[in-house]
Amino acid sequence: MMKRTSVSLTDNLMLCFAYATNLNKEKMSQRCPKSRPLHLTRLMGHALRIALPQKFPSGPGWATNAPEKGPFVPGLLYLLHEEDLSALDDYEDYPTLYVRREVNVESDQGWERAIIYQMTGPLRYTRPTAEYAQILRRGYRENNLPMAVLESAMGTSLGTGT
Numbered sequence: 563m564m565k566r567t568s569v570s571l572t573d574n575l576m577l578c579f580a581y582a583t584n585l586n587k588e589k590m591s592q593r594c595p596k597s598r599p600l601h602l603t604r605l606m607g608h609a610l611r612i613a614l615p616q617k618f619p620s621g622p623g624w625a626t627n628a629p630e631k632g633p634f635v636p637g638l639l640y641l642l643h644e645e646d647l648s649a650l651d652d653y654e655d656y657p658t659l660y661v662r663r664e665v666n667v668e669s670d671q672g673w674e675r676a677i678i679y680q681m682t683g684p685l686r687y688t689r690p691t692a693e694y695a696q697i698l699r700r701g702y703r704e705n706n707l708p709m710a711v712l713e714s715a716m717g718t719s720l721g722t723g724t
Contacts, residue, residue, distance in 0.1 A: 574644040577676035579603060579667050581610065581637035582625035583694075584650075585701025593653055594646030602705065603667040605635040605678065610715035613685040615659065623688035624659070625698060625715070626681035636707040639667060639676060654679045690716060 578597070584590050587599055609630040612623040627635045642650070654660040660679040667676050690698070695716060702712050 576642050577674055578640045578642040579605060579637050579665065579676040579678045580640055581605065581627060581635050583697050583701065585638055585705050586697065587704065593649050594642060596643035597640050597646045600639045600641055601669055601671065603637055603639045603669040605637060605665060605667050607631060608635045609633040610635045610711055611687060612690045612716055613681055613687050615682045616684045616686050622691040622694065624694065627678065636711055638705055639669065639674065
């Protein structure tokens with residue numbers, strides 16, 4: 563069993579698991595200038611999905627994570643400064659579109675507790691816009707994450723995957 567690791571956190575710092583558009587380091591540094599990326603992590607027992615809350619009108623979806631046995635969501639752990647949290651909340655349309663949760667994420671350094679944004683449910687899977695899909699692909703390439711996870715999520719959301 564891997565040990566649980568921690569960063570020396572103060573009252574104004576927290577860990578945040580980025581797994582979708584927040585993988586783009588340039589955009590994330592614009593949104594959250596006091597925060598910084600730490601290392602790659604995995605959210606075990608969850609799958610990446612493109613969805614919308616059922617309470618929203620039909621349209622293109624955004625990335626979320628859904629509890630599911632077996633798969634994992636790859637991502638990047640950020641040291642998030644509390645002053646940046648409100649900007650990230652605004653970007654994620656918290657709490658209308660996404661809620662914040664605390665989860666355990668796994669890295670080569672061990673287990674860490676982090677906040678994550680998860681879409682409010684119940685969900686319906688839908689298509690992303692072509693532009694949004696490109697943003698997600700760019701973030702995955704930039705961080706050398708397994709592109710098969712992303713393509714599978716978009717395939718599942720499009721009704722072409724399993």
